[in-house]
Amino acid sequence: MMALHPKIIDLTLDRMWRLLAALGHPERDLPPVIHVAGTNGKGSTQAMIRAGLEATGARVHAYTSPHLARFHERIRLAGRLIAEDHLSDVLAECERANGAEPITYFEITTCAAILAMARTPAEWTLLEVGLGGRLDATNIIARPALTIITPVSIDHQQYLGDTLPQIAAEKAGILKRAVPCVVARQQDAASAVIEAQAARLAVPLLAQGQHWHAAEDRGRLEFQDETGLLDLPLPNLPGPHQIDNAGTALAALRHLGVSADACEAAVTRADWPARMQRLRRGPLVDAAGAAELWLDGGHNPAAGEALAATLARMPPRETHLICGMLNTKDIVGYLRPLAAHAASLTAVSIPGEANTLPAETTRDAARAAGIAADTAPGVAEAIATITATAPSARLLICGSLYLAGRVLRENG
Template sequence: MSGSDAILERLLSLHPKVIDLSLDRMERILSALGNPERRIPPVIHIAGTNGKGSTQAMIRAGLEAGGARVHAYTSPHLARFHERIRLAGDLIAEPDLAAILQECEAANGGLPITFFEITTAAAFLAFSRSPADYTLLEVGLGGRLDATNVIDAPRLSVITPISIDHTQYLGDTLTLIAGEKAGILKRRVPGIVAPQPDEALTVIEARAAKLGAPLSIAGQHWHARREGDALIYQDERGLLDLPLPNLPGPHQIENAGTALAALRALGATAEQTEAAVTHAEWPARMQRLRHGPLVDLAGPQAEIWLDGGHNPAGGKAVAATLGAMPRRPTHLVCGMLNTKDVTGYMRPLAAVADSLTAIAIPGEPNTLPAEDTASAADRAGLVAGTAPDAETAIRDIVASEPASRILICGSLYLAGRVLQQNG
């Protein structure tokens, strides 16, 4: 166990709840640390239900192509915690991470604080001590009361597509959820808004009007669409004819549009906008695995894919991506958390998958048991069974159909375990 792992384990026990949305504890610890959040490079703050990570990856690729140094904060991590904190382009080094976590632990003095809050404070501390041109800050959950929402005057606010998720924390209607996401908008700070359901957009526009925050809205101020093998982006500044995003899936067109709108608001060049769509990398979003034990196990004829989507909108995006691929037998290996709308996630997949093998997420206390996942798949119209682990599931699939397309899906936590074991 590394030095940072031992500290992270201690930090998990500082609050009885994993999630407890409030800004009070965050403001307390930041004050004890000398308010590092006031000394970080200009912030691009990103909220939304789906597409936050992909959109952030594209904005970062575009900025870096122009020579900018970019800090980035994302969650959750897949294989190692260090992935959450990127300093001027590079993942935070182990000694630096251990040192700032220790400093935050000391400043907190044993008081109740959630893991996400204290580690977000650590990220701010790291960002404040490393020179860069921008800070890309991804909301953890919601927006209004998220630990990242202590930035008074970001350079830009970005809201990616909103859908129903995390209802136990954010409310069970799009209107309520949009109210939480719109909480990142700040007075007179420009906002970029991805395609939204009407009821979500109404809430965002009302909040922006109250704050005098100018919005650039998909379908009104900018448009992004696929035409053949090109991405066409258009706004009041003109038209861009770009390659398709290298992140696979039809949904990446709207994520690319959102990223391009943000980059255009920051004055990006033509080279930067092209790099945004062609250079971005984002693991576990319809990622093809090309080497490692699982690929070896599947054999030369099979394809192994990995995706961390976990809500109904994520299921739709995965189904659309699979539906656009050349046809071959398609089998899902799926593990999900017990807090998700499992049947809602699976329903769109029933039209594109030949079977689903349910597994429990290894080492995850909130995993849904494989039997329950299989029952939900059955209700969604999928041919479903169970297996003790991904290896067994893959072995069984290729034994009957060697040239299968196998997608491991249902949770970022499962995707992280797969990347750890198959890295």
């Protein structure tokens, strides 16, 4: 399938419409769709919405990308990851329907996900945008039940544009006429673009800071909207940025009319690996000994700021980074916020990734960001080197979801 198109990413919807038509337009048979775009927080927000809807007894489909350890993670049918034989069948059906026509890997696998979801009974479908929004392969739903835009920041400039307004315009491309949209906290330049597009399409906006508020207060999460006040436990997903993600999820759930108990389940039962995840078992954990081992897949400057804020809130502990990144990212921008919290950085290349930055390049970028840095052949070697001199430190593996996926596979 990856050989069907010379580019991994080629943003247009023409090929999607052609293949969906050949498949009999399964996108028209999906349960009500909640479509999620944004730069950061899409996955966490979607995971919380899913937890809240499932707490009502609803069956929920969910589509997300990229996967970490196994492709099946991308497609969840009525609450369960797609089975191997089911995945093989829908992929083969899409391949037959497509023939030798050009189509990208993401497009044909998105069609397979839609086909599987359309044939499996459920009450809701959660679709996470892969890249951008306007021309993303998921943007083929004529009338979703709800759209969501999480925080927009600079990322993927080679595809979406060099400025925040340009990128926000691509994200706002998921808005549909008169369909409500929940909008998370945005920079002014992004808000202006989203609001202008909403006005053109008569989209009712439910915007953070205007129509709803979320904040931590004395160790609790307080959410306020026009319906009233919710006093909830803090999100089980760690980090202060998860307060806003939880608020976005709660605003969506309240719009859908779920109960307060379901809202509480949204913030306490969500599971989203590699987002400041504490690894507690496995061979890498064993190798770390008394050291804490953490994993995070954030990879852009906004993610670096969120990660730094998370570290600032954690109990004081000497922290060492193990970092691998792709060559499409602003690595110095990502690392600069972390300089105040990192005793050192050990750079690694990401095995099997054509676009990995060489470890030496990551090391040099870390030094430019103000972090003492060196290289290691791999994550296991980095753990051994760090714990030899800092046996009780906090070790944070970070920089790319592709590295995070590799770590999860290596760690069992």
